Amino acid sequence: MDTDPAARFVVISGCSGGGKSTLIDELAKRGHAVVEEPGRRIIADEIVRGGAALPWVDLAAFAQRAIEVALQDRKHAARRSGWVFFDRSLVDAVVALDHVSGERHAEPVCHAHRYHTRVFLTPPWPELFDNDADRRHDVGAAIEEYDRLRDAYPRLGYEVVLLPKIPVPARADFVLDFLGAHAN
Template identity: 65%
Template sequence: MDRFVVISGCSGGGKSTLLAELAPRGWTVVEEPGRRIVREEQAGEGAALPWIDAAAFARRAIAMALADREAAGRGEGWVLFDRGLVDAAAALEHATGEAALATLGRVHRYHRRVFLAPPWPEIFVNDPERPHGFEAARAEYERLVEAYAALDYAVTILPKVGVAARADFVLDALGPLPVER
């Protein structure tokens, strides 16, 4: 969908903070599937956590990203996704070697421009939903840069600036929603 925009990139790079800045400005945002899954798994006895069963986690993230896309399709205007299907497919490919990107990533497209938050050690912090270290986050970022480029997305790296300036950067880059014909 041409109105579905992905904010992806380095874990701990400020994606969720950026989307929290954009939501009160009137933008529809979709929370990262991974964080929702981790909370659900930690609330129960689940093992579909990236540090326990990366493949199960990625499969759940794929299902959730597909459901998010379907739900967002019923609305209007720009929709900003905190990660999405390409991220989940890349995680599954990394965990299992399955060719998930070639199938899912080409069929279920987002807006051609994708924004990637680069590794930014000055803001990276661990939390209960993100126990991995900065080097693991950097490696994930490199995989995502390659994945989005291989799927012919126009990758735009977010500047390392304050959250309000980052939000303005995204809004300026997107401009008004194109009129459907």
């Protein structure tokens, strides 16, 4: 495996409610290092401390926090060995900030902090989509976000691999087979 830590940092991104976190949990059960989604951690922290950096209150502040968290996650992940699977990435956070601000931040930040060249995207899967206390947007907003990410990753030099709509264990096998990681 490449000695550059970024070559070991595999992103699982895509449509909200498409099964990313469930796939990440399966990869963790199989012994792989994982990094939980920054957004969920930020929401939990903001609610506890009464903050406003919540996607439904101040999306720009939320995206800024997600960028900070994603950068810290990369730093901590560099200490791990083997594949490290990220539930979303710095790219997701910067694309959200670009969307809400109407400015372009993605290229310089994302080129300076790379991940594995292949990014796995969960496509929209409306049958799985479910709201909860932290996911207050509807499936239409989730699909719009997916479209932005599907366009951004290749523009930033990543190869996008769409995850098939198959059961979670088979999805994990698909990712690991694609990476050739079963032996690791």
